[in-house]
Amino acid sequence: MIKVAPSILSANFANLQPDVELVEKAGADALHIDVMDGQFVPNLSFGMSTVAAIRPITSLTLDCHLMIVEPERFVAQFAQAGADLIGVHVESTHHIYHVLQLIRQAGAKAEVVVNPGTPLSLIEGLLPLVDQVLIMTVNPGFGGQHFLTPMVDKVRALAQLKQQHGYQFDIEVDGGINDQTVKQVYEAGATVAVAGSYVYGSADPAQRIQDLKVATN
Numbered sequence: 001m002i003k004v005a006p007s008i009l010s011a012n013f014a015n016l017q018p019d020v021e022l023v024e025k026a027g028a029d030a031l032h033i034d035v036m037d038g039q040f041v042p043n044l045s046f047g048m049s050t051v052a053a054i055r056p057i058t059s060l061t062l063d064c065h066l067m068i069v070e071p072e073r074f075v076a077q078f079a080q081a082g083a084d085l086i087g088v089h090v091e092s093t094h095h096i097y098h099v100l101q102l103i104r105q106a107g108a109k110a111e112v113v114v115n116p117g118t119p120l121s122l123i124e125g126l127l128p129l130v131d132q133v134l135i136m137t138v139n140p141g142f143g144g145q146h147f148l149t150p151m152v153d154k155v156r157a158l159a160q161l162k163q164q165h166g167y168q169f170d171i172e173v174d175g176g177i178n179d180q181t182v183k184q185v186y187e188a189g190a191t192v193a194v195a196g197s198y199v200y201g202s203a204d205p206a207q208r209i210q211d212l213k214v215a216t217n
């Protein structure tokens with residue numbers, strides 16, 4: 001069964017607390033927080049003050065996906081704000097190895113993220129350093145986009161590398177996840193699925209979390 005991380009990018013920005021509590025009660029495994037700077041991606045969203053505000057209202061793992069240039073400037077502040085896991089794009093910095101080290105030094109779990117156009121070869125040398133790898137299954141920046149089917153093979157290739165080397169990291173997928181696409185990525189080796197519009201775009205978000213779990217049972 002896959003772990004589910006609802007993305008609050010599709011929640012009610014005017015009143016996040018009920019949307020956070022609802023998914024926690026419904027059995028979500030983490031809360032996905034998309035941080036966008038208007039430069040790495042063409043959109044703006046949350047910052048560390050939102051993470052700090054959410055921290056006391058939930059015991060869910062806070063999974064912060066940083067879509068910002070030079071994340072080394074901010075990872076310690078996100079950890080301080082209460083992020084449990086911090087994801088940084090390999091495309092967003094000249095110093096990815098250093099950023100991953102900084103995340104762990106700050107006491108959080110480290111994740112490397114790859115855009116759809118970025119080959120796995122770029123992150124192979126980083127795999128011993130990470131707790132999770134995030135394979136983007138849409139181009140980052142917006143919720144509600146269509147799943148990019150060619151990314152299933154990328155998930156499979158990463159799962160093979162993981163097995164060959166005996167790595168323990170989780171494989172997360174993000175973008176266009178629903179009860180159909182989740183089956184494809186789970187079969188390929190994904191262990192965590194982010195879902196934004198599929199969960200929060202529904203009249204019954206709790207049911208949607210269960211649907212993702214049942215689809216991969």
Ligand SMILES: O=C(CO)[C@@H](O)[C@H](O)COP(=O)(O)O
Nearest residue numbers: 140141143144175176196197
């Ligand atoms: O990182 C991102 C978008 O850049 C995501 O986490 C989205 O929030 C996923 O939204 P859906 O595709 O599930 O609606």
Ligand SMILES: [Fe+2]
Nearest residue numbers: 034065174194
């Ligand atoms: Fe995300």
